[in-house]
Amino acid sequence: xxxxxxxxxxxxxxxxxxxxxxxxxxxxxxxxxxxxxxxxxxxxxxxxxxxxxxxxxxxxxxxxxxxxxxxxxxxxxxxxxxxxxxxxxxxxxxxxxxxxxxxxxxxxxxxxxxxxxxxxxxxxxxxxxxxxxxxxxxxxxxxxxxxxxxxxxxxxxxxxxxxxxxxxxxxxxxxxxxxxxxxxxxxxxxxxxxxxxxxxxxxxxxxxxxxxxxxxxxxxxxxxxxxxxxxxxxxxxxxxxxxxxxxxxxxxxxxxxxxxxxxxxxxxxxxxxxxxxxxxx
Amino acid sequence: xxxxxxxxxxxxxxxxxxxxxxxxxxxxxxxxxxxxxxxxxxxxxxxxxxxxxxxxxxxxxxxxxxxxxxxxxxxxxxxxxxxxxxxxxxxxxxxxxxxxxxxxxxxxxxxxxxxxxxxxxxxxxxxxxxxxxxxxxxxxxxxxxxxxxxxxxxxxxxxxxxxxxxxxxxxxxxxxxxxxxxxxxxxxxxxxxxxxxxxxxxxxxxxxxxxxxxxxxxxxxxxxxxxxxxxxxxxxxxxxxxxxxxxxxxxxxxxxxxxxxxxxxxxxxxxxxxxxxxxxxxxxxxxxxxxxxxxxxxxxxxxxxxxxxxxxxxxxxxxxxxxxxxxx
Numbered sequence: 335x336x337x338x339x340x341x342x343x344x345x346x347x348x349x350x351x352x353x354x355x356x357x358x359x360x361x362x363x364x365x366x367x368x369x370x371x372x373x374x375x376x377x378x379x380x381x382x383x384x385x386x387x388x389x390x391x392x393x394x395x396x397x398x399x400x401x402x403x404x405x406x407x408x409x410x411x412x413x414x415x416x417x418x419x420x421x422x423x424x425x426x427x428x429x430x431x432x433x434x435x436x437x438x439x440x441x442x443x444x445x446x447x448x449x450x451x452x453x454x455x456x457x458x459x460x461x462x463x464x465x466x467x468x469x470x471x472x473x474x475x476x477x478x479x480x481x482x483x484x485x486x487x488x489x490x491x492x493x494x495x496x497x498x499x500x501x502x503x504x505x506x507x508x509x510x511x512x513x514x515x516x517x518x519x520x521x522x523x524x525x526x527x528x529x530x531x532x533x534x535x536x537x538x539x540x541x542x543x544x545x546x547x548x549x550x551x552x553x554x555x556x557x558x559x560x561x562x563x564x565x566x567x568x569x570x571x572x573x574x575x576x577x578x579x580x581x582x583x584x585x586x587x588x589x590x591x592x593x594x595x596x597x598x599x600x601x602x603x604x605x606x607x608x609x610x611x612x613x614x615x
Numbered sequence: 616x617x618x619x620x621x622x623x624x625x626x627x628x629x630x631x632x633x634x635x636x637x638x639x640x641x642x643x644x645x646x647x648x649x650x651x652x653x654x655x656x657x658x659x660x661x662x663x664x665x666x667x668x669x670x671x672x673x674x675x676x677x678x679x680x681x682x683x684x685x686x687x688x689x690x691x692x693x694x695x696x697x698x699x700x701x702x703x704x705x706x707x708x709x710x711x712x713x714x715x716x717x718x719x720x721x722x723x724x725x726x727x728x729x730x731x732x733x734x735x736x737x738x739x740x741x742x743x744x745x746x747x748x749x750x751x752x753x754x755x756x757x758x759x760x761x762x763x764x765x766x767x768x769x770x771x772x773x774x775x776x777x778x779x780x781x782x783x784x785x786x787x788x789x790x791x792x793x794x795x796x797x798x799x800x801x802x803x804x805x806x807x808x809x810x811x812x813x814x815x816x817x818x819x820x821x822x823x824x825x826x827x828x829x830x831x832x833x834x835x836x837x838x839x840x841x842x843x844x845x846x847x848x849x850x851x852x853x854x855x856x857x858x859x860x861x862x863x864x865x866x867x868x869x870x871x872x873x874x875x876x877x878x879x880x881x882x883x884x885x886x887x888x889x890x891x892x893x894x895x896x897x898x899x900x901x902x903x904x905x906x907x908x909x910x911x912x913x914x915x916x917x918x919x920x921x922x923x924x925x926x927x928x929x930x931x932x933x934x935x936x937x938x939x940x941x942x943x
Contacts, residue, residue: 578768
């Protein structure tokens with residue numbers, strides 16, 4: 335563990351990313367105290383520019399505090415990112431493990447299925463899913479999960495394919511361990527590092543996807559989100575640039591932080607690869 | 616590739632493409648049936664725009680009183696005869712609506728793709744030549760930045776800077792309204808309108824292609840045939856162009872094929888921001904009106920385009936690179 339932290343720390347970008355990410359989490363966690371009350375309520379005059387009338391980041395067309403919207407939106411973004419990634423991991427790891435461990439026809443079938451999902455335009459599918467199942471936080475999370483599992487399945491399959499022939503797996507088979515036990519206790523723990531790296535990138539892309547959906551008006555209508563803030567600022571961009579600029583900065587920083595942390599995790603979990611790339615690449 | 620193997624390869628890829636298209640149709644069908652409520656009312660839209668006659672027509676089109684597999688068969692037949700349903704909101708067949716908007720989207724995605732590929736490969740090649748120097752780091756930072764920025768926000772920021780503050784470029788539409796123009800003036804006008812949306816859509820892929828080109832060029836530059844060329848005394852510039860870049864481009868082309876779907880998905884966002892009259896904008900309008908037949912039509916159409924584009928890259932790849940594995 336200390337080794338892991340030492341290697342992670344060597345990547346400066348990853349440390350910066352981690353700090354930003356922790357700040358975002360902190361803002362999300364303290365939003366109800368930082369900005370008490372609903373972010374939907376009027377807090378001042380409409381279209382107040384940033385810094386005026388006590389509004390740090392200005393107000394929108396209905397006098398709502400943009401900073402409050404961003405703080406409360408952070409909760410939704412992180413929640414959607416985490417939950418949809420967890421769901422996508424569940425599907426992807428199960429299918430990938432199934433394909434990689436069994437091989438043969440099962441492998442073929444799962445891989446064709448995965449390829450199909452990688453071929454179709456995933457964003458269009460996500461829009462369609464949310465629109466048909468009506469926009470709620472559940473349908474948004476579901477739609478994001480449906481379009482983000484294929485890379486997980488591919489990575490897990492490749493890992494399982496290479497691990498299942500190793501001696502320690504053969505030994506477990508000879509000992510009479512059940513297949514399920516082998517998959518869960520012998521192979522999966524050894525395949526964890528690429529899954530961990532991939533999931534930080536998946537949270538990042540889930541946040542981007544959620545913001546795009548709510549920008550198009552497909553967010554949960556009861557929840558304040560970053561994409562919704564930008565979407566509502568779009569038509570009045572000539573009047574109030576701050577309405578679309580600041581939520582976008584919030585998305586950018588969060589996603590950038592997650593990507594940087596992902597690179598750091600990759601360096602820390604695959605020390606050999608990191609050394610080949612000359613440390614912090 | 617030997618000429619005799621090419622038809623077989625194309626046939627296999629063609630069959631695969633047909634299967635994917637069929638699967639998409641089935642997927643559309645299942646989506647309509649998985650939705651809460653009667654599929655007919657889902658398709659007709661929930662906000663009461665559909666009259667009883669239309670609902671009846673839909674029920675007949677889907678054969679809702681029949682077993683599910685019969686319904687699927689009816690639906691398949693109608694989609695494969697290019698009947699994508701009827702948009703009651705717009706009083707027009709969906710296929711016609713989509714086809715009308717297709718050229719604008721093809722122009723936008725084509726321009727964005729060409730820009731991303733040209734600029735991305737150039738930047739990537741520059742970065743590979745200057746590994747570890749400042750140009751390399753700048754390109755890495757640019758790539759990281761565009762990976763993390765929402766596409767629609769980039770578009771809005773470009774509008775803010777170039778249309779609102781600097782007033783250099785138009786911020787919406789495909790051509791100026793109410794101005795009479797001829798010949799080259801029209802082309803110039805559309806080009807001005809195209810610049811910002813194409814830039815927005817292209818920037819993300821520029822980052823992707825730049826990173827990919829950099830990585831593959833570094834890989835190729837280490838290989839024996841490059842050392843041989845250098846030992847023979849081939850000029851450095853020629854080694855780069857004829858030996859390294861040429862080989863490094865192949866993975867970039869493959870990847871571009873894989874990403875075609877994302878490019879089309881991204882164009883929905885970009886067309887929404889810039890009011891570009893393509894199928895992305897059509898999808899957004901359909902979304903606001905909950906016009907499901909149009910949404911399903913857009914999904915079908917974009918999927919088919921991706922399949923066709925993949926077929927094209929397969930072909931291109933097989934023709935360019937004689938070593939390509941044709942068995943797959």
